Amino acid sequence: MDPAWQRSAVAQDLSFLLARSNALSLAVGNAALRDFGLKVRSYPVLSLACDDLRPTQRELADFLRLDPSQVVTLIDDLERQGLVERRPDERDRRSKVVVATSAGRRVCAAARAAVLDAEEHPFAVLSPEEREQLADLLRRVAFPG
């Protein structure tokens, strides 16, 4: 790429660097997840269900920074694939939680290995220490307070 582009005003903005890094990461992640019938948006839903957090749709929407309607669609897709089930929330019977099936757990474990393997690509330019540093900084931005 022409170095003039990298010297452009917008390329100095943290928000732009974040967006472009994320776009590269999304492309690689979606390619890795395709074989499992998953996407970078549905994989975290399945993964959180596998962590036995018994998330509600609202909790998932908050955590994933998506509209509740988008989360409903993601859960519908995972349910249709037999990877998760909706169960009544024991804390609030009007609400539903998302629970992984045993097939969901198997797919999640394999998808997780593929995602971690795929992450090697966009972040390969950083040393293991630098990746840890990046994760620490992003963790504070992603989960303030």
Added chain:
Amino acid sequence: MDPAWQRSAVAQDLSFLLARSNALSLAVGNAALRDFGLKVRSYPVLSLACDDLRPTQRELADFLRLDPSQVVTLIDDLERQGLVERRPDERDRRSKVVVATSAGRRVCAAARAAVLDAEEHPFAVLSPEEREQLADLLRRVAFPG
């Protein structure tokens, strides 16, 4: 947020931390740009046009990691608002470049100030040195090689 969520497997992934940080940054950026009739996707197009890079649609698509058809829509919107113009590319007359109008330059300067001001919010948890560190790490991920 329940700390169990932050200990979840997916919350350890660099790709997820990047996606969530980006989602927070996008929300703040779009709110800041709304008054200027811009979005986090159209602002970089205008900004690059203002840098006198005379970008082609293809160059913009590569740089912004968008489909060429999405870039066409963004340029159409900016052109309709009188902020940019398409001109023949002097390097290749079959191609067009995007050039900012004087109204575009005025709007871009004001929008830029609003974006930098808005960035204070998601990245306020980091010190100036840590922000510089984050920018350096992301720059290497965003522009490898």
